[in-house]
Amino acid sequence: MQHAIVVNDLRFTWPDGQTLFDELTFTVGAGRTGLVGTNGSGKSTLLRIIAGALRPAHGSVHVAGTLGYLRQDLTLDPDLPVDEVLGIAAARRALRAIEAGVGTDADFAAVGDDWDVNERARAALDRLGLAHIGLDRRVGEVSGGEAMLLGLTAYVLNPPTVLLLDEPTNNLDLDARTRLYDVVATWPGVLVVVSHDRELLERVDQIAELRDGGLRWYGGTFSDYEAAVAAEQETALRLVRAAEGDMRRQQRDLIEARIRADRRAAQGRRQQLAGGIPKIVAGGLKRQAQQTAGRQRILHGEKLDEARSRLVEAEEAVRDDDTIRVDLPHTAVPAGRVVLTARDVVLRNGARVDLDVRGPERIALLGPNGAGKTTLLETIVGTFTVASGTIAPAVPLRYLPQRLDVLDPAASIAANAKRLAPAATTNEIHASLARFLFRGSRADQAVGTLSGGERFRATLAALLLAQPAPQLLLLDEPTNNLDLASVDQLAQALAAYRGALIVSSHDLPFLRTAGITRWLRLDRELTEVDPQ
The missing domain is CATH 3.40.50.300 (P-loop containing nucleotide triphosphate hydrolases)
Structure with a gap:
């Protein structure tokens, strides 16, 4: 073989x-x-x-x-x-x-x-x-x-x-x-x-x-796949529209058939009351009308059922892929307000950093592997200490690491979210998790059983529900475990975020969609660059 x-x-x-x-x-x-x-x-x-x-x-x-x-x-x-x-x-x-x-x-x-x-x-x-x-x-x-x-x-x-x-x-x-x-x-x-x-x-x-x-x-290639799927969806939507029109026609025909049958029955009763039809003849006409009406109801009912089945089949061919819907907290930071300062900082790997973050800046952190991007982010949140210098966050912040180890794998998604937001009600937690596609009983699923992309969604949901809500978000390679639809959705959501943002990522299309306003490169020292 x-x-x-x-x-x-x-x-x-x-x-x-x-x-x-x-x-x-x-x-x-x-x-x-x-x-x-x-x-x-x-x-x-x-x-x-x-x-x-x-x-x-x-x-x-x-x-x-x-x-x-x-x-x-x-x-x-x-x-x-x-x-x-x-x-x-x-x-x-x-x-x-x-x-x-x-x-x-x-x-x-x-x-x-x-x-x-x-x-x-x-x-x-x-x-x-x-x-x-x-x-x-x-x-x-x-x-x-x-x-x-x-x-x-x-x-x-x-x-x-x-x-x-x-x-x-x-x-x-x-x-x-x-x-x-x-x-x-x-x-x-x-x-x-x-x-x-x-x-x-x-x-x-x-x-x-x-x-x-x-x-x-x-x-x-993937472009060919996207084109094929788009063509399939155009056909599927056209079939849905045709099936919807057919079902409306069948419903209308069924209603009209019932109205005609009711009219004939009423006319027969009026004629009988007026004495124009012998009783035995009237009875025969009534039975005939009832049989005809019954056949018509069955015929139109079958056609309606067939139309309904065609609509269901057509709708099933239409993709309705769920994507995360991120409602980021209202954490507006006024332009010019200092969010983070780093003065004469030397990281544990020897890289030098001087940085001011003000207002709702969106900063992309670029650099080669091993340059210390993750080290810088974890130094900002206090995981690592600086070799020299000072780092001073001035607002509440949250950090989403690329290793996604924020949550307890043995606990449920809801329990993890509750741990970060103890004052939130059960309804608030479940409503937030539902926006990240953890609906109903899925919110009670253990974190350790989730896929990489699902764990990302659970972690991001828990961090955004956390109290106090973050005015500075630090994200380390956030697109690593997301499908393509969710990458686009996350980028759109971050573009609407009103706080400050620092994202370490090598995904330039994602960063551009997220509305990056400042591009920094870390390689022995932190410098501003033009990604073009």
Whole structure:
């Protein structure tokens, strides 16, 4: 069999009894496939099932070829050497022993034909912008984005025939994303990538949309997929309008048929009372009229039912994807009012920062991986102390970290929100959570059972409901775990926010939609830049 992923009659059910997939069957062959879908549709779960990290309740998953899987929540042991991550530590140790003249048969076997392992590794690191990282360094010395790239470098060095990537551009700067795009565009085998990154999805050969537990396939890139969906929706809406018109006609015909039957019955009664019709004839006419009226009601009723069914079928074809509706608190900050000051600050990584934030500024924080953007945000909120200088927030603030560890995973969404807003009523909490799509009993779901995008929504909802409401929002890579529709919705909501905003992100389209007024770049020191 050629290299492929073959899934047959798959059923997967969560421990709470909720079925995510049922009778799911598909095959993915050579080429690049973009897997898209709304948050919570099961994209990451499906990759985990294919990779063997989760067991289905029924069905089979077969991977023809060698498998590589890069998780979006990749966590590496900070004490692990880089060469261990790349899978070449044994070969390097054996090579050193041989070069020192103490090599054994086992060392020669470990090296095999890979005598240039060090050169290959450095070339692969350089391809992904990691030439500055030595093979003997520890993972704890690199940033989260660099750790993700190290995981990808391991597969570039020893390519599997089937590769699964789950949100690989999370935490990557613009240069790193460009390098990753090149890897994806030139991947020779089977590649399935889950991503909200439009630029990345323009490098795939087909799009698989996960929706309502099933997959729909679209040839071409993400732009081709959007065009196809738009055409489908135009047709679906036209069918809905036609079905609505048909149902109105059938309702009108049914009413008119009843009026005509009632008129004939009334006319017969008047004639009988006037003595113009013998009683036996009148009885026969009455029975005939009743039978005719009954047949007409049945006929028009059936037509109405058919029209109603066509309308329901047409409406089901129309997408009504829920997106988060963010009602940000009314936290207007007057123009010119000082919100945050940082004077002669030296961060723990040595970066220097001088900053004044005034009024409802919207600041984008840019910079390469490892420059200290997250360190700066966490220093502002007090997680880290400055090496020197002072940072002084002047208003209530809230921070949404990229690791999304604000909430207690064992507690429910509602309980977490209540913890941050103890004075809020149960109705207020549930009303707020409903705007983030946690309606009814979903608000009582444990945070630890949520997908990445769902956890983001829950965390943002809890922070915005918190008391006092934030006049300064700090967001660290907020779009990492959001589907494309929610990214657009969040950007629109932040554009309407009346407080001050600092967002660390590499997603330039998102930042522009959010109405950024000031662009800063952190790389040894904080400077103003023009993103153009």
